[in-house]
Amino acid sequence: MAPNDPKQNSGGFFASIASGLSNIGIAMSRSVNGLVGYEGLEVINPEGGTEDAEEEAKRGRWKQEERDSYWRMMQKYIGSDVTSMVTLPVIIFEPMTMVQKMAELMEYSHLLDLADECDDPHMRLVYAASFFISVYYAFQRTWKPFNPILGETYELTNHGGIRFISEQVSHHPPISAGHAENEHFTYDITSKVKTKFLGNSIEIYPLGRTRVTLKRDGVVLDLVPPLTKVSNLIFGRTWIDSPGEMVLTNMTTGDKVVLYFQPCGWFGTGRYEVDGYVYNADEEPKILMTGKWNEAMSYQLCDLEGEPRAGTELQEVWRVAEAPKNDKYQYTYFAHKMNSFDTAPKKLLPSDSRLRPDRYALEKGDLSKSGAEKSRLEERQRAEKRLREAKGEQFTPKWFDQTNEVHPTPWGDLELYQYNGKYTEHRAAIDTSSDTVEEVTDIQSLEFNPWQYPNESP
Template sequence: MGSKEDQSSAGGGGFFSSIAAGVRSWGTAVHKSVNGLMGYEGLEVINPEGGNEDAEAEALRGRWKQEDRDSYWKMMHKYIGADVTSLVTLPVIIFEPMSMLQRMAEILEYSELLNKADECDDPYMRLAYTASWFVSNYYALQRTWKPFNPILGETFEVINHCGVTFIAEQVSHHPPMSVGHGENEHFTYDITSKLKTKFLGNSVDVYPVGRTRLVLKKSGHVFDLVPPPTKVNNLIFGRTWVDSPGELVLTNLTTGEKAVLYFHPCGWFGQGRFEVDGYVYSSEEEPKVLMAGKFNESMSCQPCDLEGEPLPGTELKELWRCLPSPANDKYQYTHFAHKLNSFDTAPKGLLPSDSRLRPDRFALEKGDMSKSGSEKSRLEEKQRAEKRMREARNDKFTPRWFNLTEDITPTPWGDLEVYEFNGKYTEHRAQIESSTALTDADPTAIEFNPWQYPDESE
């Protein structure tokens, strides 16, 4: 076993990582270059399952038709090395019928883990429950379909999911920034999120520039998250798949304790894919609890000694298990993702800026690709028209539910402006709930309206 410093820098080290180190040394997922397809020389097709298939045959197994693939590659190859977050208009063929704001809300699915953390008196188990909650979201992040970029001013509401209220809002278009606030009797959760990307030809690296603040109400402890980056492989050629190798670091800012979990890279024949292991450390950087599992299955923990070895007489305790998902679901949705998209879960008095109301999202959900594409183009042009109008009037966009603070927080991938929840949404919901006028309103009849100038931007 290495020293504590070695363990920490290795993303946990010790008992589980020492086993995995041998596995990782076998190699990585099979990289093959496509050389025989006209104009595609040198592009890598990465097969996580290994195998000896011809690279050209593997390249043609993606969701694209040949003519669409050719056209998209002609458009995209000039952006190699660039941040394509806001540069490229993407076809709806690669989209799922959900916006990024809805994706943000998927972390709420296992919020009972935070309820347990808040009730837990053991500081290390409290951190283990909290870290498992953040790990639980990675199953949803493995979906290979892209969510719609939110329109500036777009919102998404979740009311009373296991007692949790959540509101998200798109506060910036260039660069794209989303802000969310969730709360129940046990915790508050706040996130400012800005994605940074690097396009690499047949893959894209995604860097989660963001700040997360989680507060457990019983203890008052504040937690900060630094997640690993993500890589989307076989973006154009081959079967798309997602990997998130690297460290997740969750720090208790109140006490100095932290959890450091290592997300293993995908190795030969998928070896190591989905695996996570690491430790909960004391404020003195001593390992106290080892954690291990797979983010598509479960996470468990066990008390450990100062060398990171399991304490004698203790057993692994399962903290979280992934719920079953619908079989053969086109978009690989969980049951919870379907609930988030459903008007059955829309609150009374749904904001007209809500993601569920987007006509391009709704058309894609109904399988009408042509209408989805045309509506997406119409919304994007309307957004550009509003930008021109703001510039002509020397106006600024002001979010409704969040305020820009003076804080600039450093992240491993760049500095970030921080937004905070302003409390106005809580007042808004109180007024809605006390009103009887909207009881029977049909949310599907509401026209999508996130616009700053709703009567002038056509």
């Protein structure tokens, strides 16, 4: 038995990991195959209770007629990648887009600041890994973000000294790119997902690449996250699980963190739990980490067997911030700021997600207008594609450049985009401008404009 392999350790913090990971489907699930028209439908109860599958299926956000309608519409897509091929009703959306959600992951960026300031190479990984765990609190929301329009952007400049820019750089396949920077770190991501629709659930495979560079010592960190599964999309209470392994590697030294997201088991056992180790380059465990991705993470020094060192105690490194009670979309205070024009930077780009009329209408509770605006934007996007093809032109992102590099991931290859530095120049010019004209932030006065041909009728 290898002492530095927590999956085979029979004691300590990892006694249940081996059985948990080998039984990912252990959560209470029942088929409702006995109901005509629902063949292949599986309802999974995260609490693992004993109520009948038919009763569990009736719970959740949908009325009976809505569930039946969506099931008829979606069952033909079972087994397919539905990333961009299905037009979905706005009732399942939250008033945020995917390029906004990329910026939302910066909420606990102070952990990367601490990683940069840390002298101990293993504690540095504790801080960085805790940052990457913290983003799962935002991922747990069961509402779907809007797909960004090609050329859509999002800016964040008022948090932790960060300048953040994200852009939708490709529509087919959908790819977003993001860059964040402050005095301590740079954060670069190319985000692409592949999905597999399973009827009442969907598996989401993250084909992205995330790199963090800590500026003080030039340390480069690379992330490989686990897949995510969304259960009870149509029937039952929607919930999210990310069973599997997350690996954060120090590309400079060879040190790494391996964390196991335990799958939800009977009666919710293991749900949210994360356990693992910081290893040195010789794959010896140095620090154990444990916690829940929706609550807090802690660490403790360990011996070569992976057991806590005598005389040491668990130390908390991150805890989720207090959130509003009974919020419709389960938003944090930070998520609400993401949509606010009060926190928008001066001279906001007209392509910014805040300006999307469908997103804004949904935020105000006008589902009818949101649906109409969403259809209008999608048709404009299709028309622009036809015009682009007629002109024999290609779409070119403003803030990111496509590279010739193809990055392999466990779920497929990724076309990489890199930040071109132009946004830093753009924002610096605005910040040093002597222009004293106040920026208009009335949503009614600003027009969403990500278009390649804004002056032509596509």
